[in-house]
Amino acid sequence: MPSHSSLGSTSPKDVVLTRRQIEGLIADGKTIVIVDGKALKVDAWLDYHPGGDKSIRHVIGRDATDEVNGMASFQIGRIEGRWKNFLPPIQGGRFRPYTVETDLLIQSDNSGESNPDSDSESTSAPGTPIFDAAERSHLTRRSARGGLQLRESSSVSSMSSVSSLERKPTPKLSHMDARTQEEIELDLNKYPPLDPTTQDEIVRCYRQLGQLIHAEGLYQCHYTNYLIELCRYALLFSLCLVFLRLGWYSLSGLFLGLFWHQLVFTAHDAGHMGITHNFVCDTVIGVVIADFLGGLSIGWWKRNHNVHHIVTNSPEHDPDIEHVPFLAISHRFFESLRSTFYDRVMTYDIVAKYAVQYQHFLYYPLLMLGRFNLYVLSWEFLLRGLGPRKGIAWWHRWFEIAGHVFFWTWFGYGIVYRRIPDAYGRFVFVIISHMVTGPLHVQITLSHFAMSTADLGIHESFPQKMLRTTMDVDCPAWLDFLHGGLQFQAIHHLYPRIPRHNLRRTQKLVQDFCDEVGIPYALYGFVDGNKQVVGRLADVARQAAILAQCQRTVAREGLAAGH
Numbered sequence: 001m002p003s004h005s006s007l008g009s010t011s012p013k014d015v016v017l018t019r020r021q022i023e024g025l026i027a028d029g030k031t032i033v034i035v036d037g038k039a040l041k042v043d044a045w046l047d048y049h050p051g052g053d054k055s056i057r058h059v060i061g062r063d064a065t066d067e068v069n070g071m072a073s074f075q076i077g078r079i080e081g082r083w084k085n086f087l088p089p090i091q092g093g094r095f096r097p098y099t100v101e102t103d104l105l106i107q108s109d110n111s112g113e114s115n116p117d118s119d120s121e122s123t124s125a126p127g128t129p130i131f132d133a134a135e136r137s138h139l140t141r142r143s144a145r146g147g148l149q150l151r152e153s154s155s156v157s158s159m160s161s162v163s164s165l166e167r168k169p170t171p172k173l174s175h176m177d178a179r180t181q182e183e184i185e186l187d188l189n190k191y192p193p194l195d196p197t198t199q200d201e202i203v204r205c206y207r208q209l210g211q212l213i214h215a216e217g218l219y220q221c222h223y224t225n226y227l228i229e230l231c232r233y234a235l236l237f238s239l240c241l242v243f244l245r246l247g248w249y250s251l252s253g254l255f256l257g258l259f260w261h262q263l264v265f266t267a268h269d270a271g272h273m274g275i276t277h278n279f280v281c282d283t284v285i286g287v288v289i290a291d292f293l294g295g296l297s298i299g300w301w302k303r304n305h306n307v308h309h310i311v312t313n314s315p316e317h318d319p320d321i322e323h324v325p326f327l328a329i330s331h332r333f334f335e336s337l338r339s340t341f342y343d344r345v346m347t348y349d350i351v352a353k354y355a356v357q358y359q360h361f362l363y364y365p366l367l368m369l370g371r372f373n374l375y376v377l378s379w380e381f382l383l384r385g386l387g388p389r390k391g392i393a394w395w396h397r398w399f400e401i402a403g404h405v406f407f408w409t410w411f412g413y414g415i416v417y418r419r420i421p422d423a424y425g426r427f428v429f430v431i432i433s434h435m436v437t438g439p440l441h442v443q444i445t446l447s448h449f450a451m452s453t454a455d456l457g458i459h460e461s462f463p464q465k466m467l468r469t470t471m472d473v474d475c476p477a478w479l480d481f482l483h484g485g486l487q488f489q490a491i492h493h494l495y496p497r498i499p500r501h502n503l504r505r506t507q508k509l510v511q512d513f514c515d516e517v518g519i520p521y522a523l524y525g526f527v528d529g530n531k532q533v534v535g536r537l538a539d540v541a542r543q544a545a546i547l548a549q550c551q552r553t554v555a556r557e558g559l560a561a562g563h
Contacts, residue, residue: 013038013075013077013078014078015076015077015078016077016078016079016080017039017076017077017078017079019079019083019084020098021098022034022039022061022079023061023086023095023096023098024095024096024097024098024099025041025098026060026061026086026089026095027095027096027097027098028097030043031043031045031046031056031057031060032060032061032076033056033059033060033061033062033064033068034061034062034063034064034065034079034083035063035064035065035068036065037078037079037083038075038077038078038079039075039076039077039078039079040075040076041075041076042056047388047389047390047391048388048390048391048392048393049388049393050279050283050299050302050387050388050392050393050396051302051303051305051306052302052303052306052307052386052387052388054090054303054306054307054340054341055303055306055307055309055310056068057088057089057090058088058090058091058307058310058311058317059088059310060086060088060089060090060093061085061086061087061088061089061093061095062085062086062088062458063083063085066203066206066207066461066462066463067309067310067462082196082200084459085458085459086458087458090317090340091311091316091317091340176331176332176334176335179331179543180331180332180454183452183453183454184454184455184456186452186454187452187454187456187468188456190520191456191464191468191519191520192464192517192518192519194456194457194459194460196459199459199460199461199464200461201517202461202463202464202517202519203461203462203463205513205516205517206461206462206463206494206513206517209509209510209513210495212509213495213498213506213509216505216509218498218499218502218505218506219277219497219498219499219502220499220502221274221275221276221277221499221501222499222501225499225501226266226275229262229265229266232262232481233259233262233263236255236256236258236259236262237255237256237259239251239252239255240252240253240255240256240259243255244415244419244420249420249425249428249429249432250428250429250432252429252433253428253429253430253431253432253433253436254432254433254436256429256433256436257432257433257434257435257436257437258436260293260294260371260433260436260437261436261437261439261440262481262484263289263290263293263294264290264294264437264440264484265484265485265486265500266285266289267286267289267290267294267296267298267301268484268485268486268500269282269485269499269500270282270283270285270286270289270298271286271290271298271301271302271305272496272497273497274496274497274498274499274500275499277497279392280392283298283393283396284399286298287396287399287400287403288403290403291399291400291403291404291406291407292403292406292407293407294407295375295378295404295407295408295411296374296375296378297377297378297379297381297382297400297404298400299381299382299387299396299397299400300377300378300380300381300382300386300387303381303386303387304319304320304341304377305320307319307341308320309493309496312448312465312466312469312470312493313448313451313452313453313469313470314453314455315330315332315333315337315453316337316338316339316340317339317340317341318341319339319341319342320444320445320448321448321449321453322339322341322342322346324346324347324348324352324356325347325348325349325351325352325355325356326352326355326356326359326362326366327355327356327359327362327363327366327537328352328356328359328540328544329448329449329453329536329537329540330453330540331540331543331544332453333346333348333352333356334348334543334544334547335348336348353544353548356540356541356544357541357544357545357548358541359537359540359541360534360537360538360541363533363534363537364438364442367438367441367442367445368434368435368438368441369434369435369438370437370438370441371434371437371441372434378404379404382397382400382401382404385397415429416429416430442530443473443483443484443486443487444486445533446471446473446486446526446529446530446533447470447471447472447473447486447489447490448469448470448471448489449533449536449537450471450529450532450533450535450536451468451469451470451471451522452468452469453469456468463494463519464519466490466493466494467490467493467494467514467519467520467521467522468519470489470490470493470522471489471490471522471523471524471529471532472487472488472489472490472491472507472521472522472523472524473486473487473488473489473523473524473525473526473529474487474523474524474525474526475487475525475526477504480501480504484500485500485501485503487526488500488503488504488506488507490510490521490522491503491506491507491510494510
């Protein structure tokens with residue numbers, strides 16, 4: 001614990017905590033996050049956070065200034081100088097308890113090293129050759145800006161001397177690990193170096209861009225845009241009812257599906273507080289649209305989506321890419337990874353081994369049926385009470401359950417059961433209305449499925465990681481209503497609360513930022529983007545087929561040897 005004798009009389013804002021002291025607090029089970037140079041103890045917020053606790057757990061021990069909004073009321077102290085990130089416990093980080101005696105002993109043991117504070121990084125890094133290769137290797141490479149640069153050595157391994165590292169034999173990488181290493185090297189060569197100077201400059205420019213966006217008024221929502229949206233929603237739902245009355249169930253289902261497709265965009269805006277920027281107002285808007293009109297849980301989406309924004313495209317942590325046994329966008333899913341979001345092992349079983357080999361053919365059919373899976377996830381979230389039960393969001397669960405009862409009353413009973421007379425007509429209506437929303441799921445996956453899933457370690461800045469794992473889709477302005485802002489996902493990941501109708505104006509500013517800091521800005525047309533995604537799925541499918549063939553060969557040889 002902090003060694004200040006005057007802690008009892010000192011304001012938390014004045015207490016300077018060392019990195020070792022903060023490590024000790026985390027080792028004792030405290031939830032410590034760094035925001036704007038302040039050390040925040042947010043344990044009391046875990047059960048109250050409307051977006052779930054796991055998005056907070058992924059920034060424990062990290063400088064989360066660019067990921068979260070300030071929570072000054074939780075401040076327990078401040079830090080001096082540049083903060084070196086820990087690996088959060090949920091991602092495998094290990095932390096040592098702190099006492100003055102143990103800290104003096106550690107400093108004595110490391111008296112010949114540059115910084116005793118830095119040695120704690122070794123306890124927060126997973127001991128895998130893949131992570132070590134990304135963080136420790138001294139690679140001379142060409143940066144994204146064209147110059148040859150020598151990456152600085154990370155202090156991840158500073159508890160061990162260089163000589164002791166040299167004495168250890170380099171572990172032999174498996175085929176899967178070698179593939180992972182190859183992907184890491186590709187990203188290291190394509191994106192700016194991970195040294196503190198480069199990453200700090202990227203963060204500085206990113207925050208400067210944020211100030212410019214504020215000054216340009218791009219956070220201001222123009223409600224006339226939503227008046228146009230409401231007219232579109234009313235038209236689509238009216239056409240659904242007209243054709244339902246005429247007995248043209250296929251067309252009625254088509255327009256209902258289009259109605260749901262368009263509604264999701266505004267629900268997404270409300271979930272990010274991008275409409276009124278008021279928590280209660282945007283929550284009510286989101287629940288009315290998602291739950292009452294769409295039958296989906298906005299609370300489930302927030303819990304899922306907040307984590308996605310923090311650990312984008314991480315196979316172990318990002319629920320938006322965890323679709324085993326049907327889809328795998330990385331060979332790492334072959335290893336039966338444990339999902340920290342679902343808290344279970346994503347077993348690469350016999351179903352996965354078969355399905356993944358054909359996933360590039362199954363991709364579109366599966367997404368056409370994706371809405372049925374969202375119903376299941378929504379009800380699981382509500383029935384298990386996975387959302388906050390305390391604080392300002394305590395009422396969300398009950399409001400959402402009321403919304404689902406309302407939805408299944410008007411849709412399931414009022415339309416499907418009462419208005420459509422026969423089973424075949426009901427089947428056609430339900431299938432068409434749900435399959436029409438398939439392109440929405442394509443739009444959602446398009447921005448990430450073809451992008452990097454490599455982990456470059458704890459020193460990569462927030463803006464670089466978002467741009468490395470997210471692509472934008474190029475389309476003419478008149479088609480913006482069809483994409484609903486999802487074509488600007490890279491921009492949205494950088495600044496989630498910018499109203500979607502302002503994202504196109506923000507795009508040029510972000511492109512200039514990328515040019516300035518040397519980060520490639522991924523921009524594809526809709527067709528080319530789909531080709532990238534299908535190509536990635538096909539590549540992983542080929543790896544799955546090769547792995548399956550190797551396993552069959554080994555099994556046959558093993559049987560032959562047994563005889």
